[in-house]
Amino acid sequence: MLINTQFSYDSVCLLDPSAEIRLLDLHPASKYTDDLYCRIYTVPISHAPSYIALSYVWGDNTRSHSISIANEANHGRSYVPLTLTSSLDTCLRHLRELQRQRKLDPRPLWIDQICVNQDDDNEKSFQVMLMRDIYSAAHQTVVWLGPAADGSDKVMDTFTDIGQGFLDKLGDHTTDEHLLTVRHLIERNIDQPDVVVFLRKAFDVLLKLKREGSYKHWIKRPWFTRVWTIQEFCLCADTLFACGYKVAPEKLFSAVNDFTHCVAMNAGLRELLETPDTPTHSILTDGWLELHRLIQRRGHCQLQDRKETLEHLLVENFVGAIPLYATDKRDKVYGLLGLAGDAEELGIVPDYSPASTAAQVLTDTARAILERNQRIQRRRGPPLFILRYGSLGQKKSVPKPEEMEFPSWVPEWDINTRKTYQANTSFEACGKYRIADLVPTSSPSILGIRGFCVDTIVELGDLPRVNLLHFPQGPKKILGFFESVRRLISLSKQNERSRAIYKTSTAHHDAALWRVPIGDQYIALGVGAPSKRTDERLESIYRTFISYYEDFADRQEAWDDYMAAYESGDKQAKLAMEMHMDELVAGGYYLALGNMQGKRPYLTRNGYLGMAPGHSQPGDKVVVFHGDTVPYVVRPVPQRGEGMYLLVGEAYCDGIMDGQLAETARREEFYLV
Incomplete structure (x- = not known):
């Protein structure tokens, strides 16, 4: 019996939202169009039954569909509706059919849109802190990519066939012995004629798949561009891709991805597999990098002793040509906390209350990372590394200071964030001053730091007209x-x-x-x-x-x-x-x-040459901060006070990159706003 009242989360209340979760049992049906029914109940996360966690995209937040939930207050004899987004309605109908076909186990499900009260900011904040445990403890994670369309069935079948063939002929690259060593598996078996025949056939099939466009449509599905899907994909040991009514284990996609990456990066293998009409550039672009980023991140997370910092995760997932999106900008941080080994040390706690703004969250995060790096004497990379992605340096033009949403030194982690320097390039512009020297300030939005000025920009050249x-x-x-x-x-x-x-x-x-x-x-x-x-x-x-x-x-x-x-x-x-x-x-x-x-050549008053952010202008200063190996361009903001600057962005300065000025230059305090 279906009653008219709406479902209330009070009927399945989380007594301790920091330690409990809700699960749902999806009721079976005979056909796709049958109404959706389920039962919801609470369990301690530490003693939860075997369940499946869902990773999907909400899409349009309009809740135009509904699922009928057993009314626990009436011992499950009546049902009350809960509204759903269209994308989740479609997903649940497919999952129900996949369970009926025995392609998925009929286990309880954890789905954020249903199992978390989205109208309760306090509960949502606690549940976000549990995300790592929720996906790590799941028996299985199902990645729902959406209904079949644009040749997706062919993509799923191709990856399944080639991935399984790779495992059968070369070995399982996900075992402890071979984890992340597909290249070694290929090198070990390349002398076998049947292996070469298989690899040539696989390479040809994959190239044709990309050229005909079906793979491009598949990889451009919204799931691949969402922040939250990173940790959802990485944490569970058993992860499946589901697209339409096709289901395939993640390890098959991993095998194919690693194979194509090896071909692209190994000249000897290319010579063995390529023909004159199969240029490698076709593999490097148009989709392979999106999947490679995910597979590589998952491989890191599956290593038990691998603890990535939040700084590293932010840079790896937001910097580059592959855009990631978050409807709520705060999720750029919150969506990665579950993977960060230093989350507790940084003291970042999810807060979805109206008092918490995106600018505040990203500013507090950047400052926490910089202060932590200052405390750690021995670390990989410069302690000020995060400044290289300051929000102003990523923009094409400089807004007025009063119109800036974020301080110039705080990374916004938007889709245009770029990486100029590779992490392992051996620059030493700061010389022996490798420890960050932060200066106390009157406001969290102002960053004080010591360093020295190289010179003032007087001339600028053109932007390089190259598009990768x-x-x-x-x-x-x-x-x-x-x-x-x-x-x-x-x-x-x-x-x-x-x-x-x-x-x-x-x-x-x-x-x-x-x-x-x-x-x-x-x-x-x-x-x-x-x-x-x-x-x-x-x-x-x-x-x-x-x-x-x-x-x-x-x-x-x-x-x-x-x-x-x-x-x-x-x-x-x-x-x-x-x-x-x-x-x-x-x-x-x-x-x-x-x-x-995005950078353009410049000349300084004393004749230094270099590359500066594209919106640099005469009068900007080239400076080096203690704690970073590359210089920056800053712009004086006299209306904010003496020593106040906008961080225009990272730069290159010919003739000072090996610390030539570090010993003799006059030390200054720079206050970045």
Whole structure:
């Protein structure tokens, strides 16, 4: 019997929301269109029965559907409705059918939208703190990607077949012996003829799958872009992908993903598997990186002794070309706490009350990370590393100080957050001053820190016209960028102080033409290959890179025809572009230049050359903080007081990156607002 009153969470109250959870039993049905029914009950998380945790996307928050819940107050003899989003309604109907088909076990379910009172901020805050335990303790996590569409059945079948074939022929890469060592499994078995035949067939099938578009549609589903799905996917040992009525274990997807990554990063394997019409660039782009990021994160979490810091998780999951979204900006932090080994030490407690704002949460998080890093004398990476992603440095223009939602030094972790420097590049701009020297301030939104000023910017060049996700823009724009670098070098040569700088530098003035635009970091392509400092050998790689566009410079019509054919889908033009991109990626200069996206060359009063955030302007200062190995650009804000600055963003400054000024420069206190 269904009654008209709405479901009340008071009927299944969590007496201790920090230690109890609700579970639901989904009632079976004979067909998809039958109404949804379930029973909800509470259990201690420490003594919960075997259950399945669901990972899915809410979608539109409008609750236009409902599920009927057994009324415990009436001993389950009547049902009361609870409203649901459309996406969850669709999901539950599919799960019910998958249970009927015995593709999923008919176990109790934990689903946040139903099992947590979303209207109770206090309960929600406590339950978020339990997320790690909820997903870790689950018998299984089901990742619901949505109904079948756009060839998704073919994607699921292909990954299942190839993934199982990989496990059968090469071994299980998820065992203790082989965890995260797919490359070693391939190397161990590559001499077997049947293995080579299998790998060639698998490579060909996967490439065709990507080219026909079905994989691209599959990987672009909203689940892959949500913050919360990271920990939901990583914590449970047994995780399944469900899409439509297809179900497959995560380890099969992991095997395929790791295989494609090995092919992309291993020149020898590429030579064995590739044909002239299978350029590697097709593997590196358009979808593989999204899955690789997830699989790699899961692998780290499954290692029992691996404790990642919240700082590392924020950087790894938000910095780069793959956007992640959170409807509530506070979830950019809260959604990763369950994976952070230092969450308790940082003292960050989820708070969904109206008094808690996104700006407050992200500011408190950034300050807690910086203060923790200052206390730890020995740590991996600079203690001020998080400042490299300050909110202002990621924007295309600088708003007025009174219009800024976040302090300039606080990372907003939005979809445009970029990484300029690779973590293992050996810069030492701060010299021996490797410990952060924070200064007390009157407000949590102001960060005080000691360091020294390098110089003041007086001239700026063009932005580099390179887009890593598509083909490079017109040759004249690329050559125009390097011409603006030449202009600044010419001005620098006329500066007496600059001549003294480059006289003592290990690299001569003219080498700045190819070294400065890439921030003196060369990206070596290969498995585990680190980024490294440039040397004279890179000049020839630069000249190969630039000669391609010089060849087209006086033939704009030919370039336009080439691009028109490429955009129209012409097979020959597409293959030519992909092969060219392969050459650029292999050479490394294009990747290195791409790492400086959003930055432009500058010249300082004393002739220093470098790369600064794109919205830098004359009068900004290049500074080095104690506790970071790279310089920053800051902008004085005299209306806020003496020593007050906006953190414009991280920078490169030729001639000071090895600590040349660290001993002699005058120490200052910088207050970032």
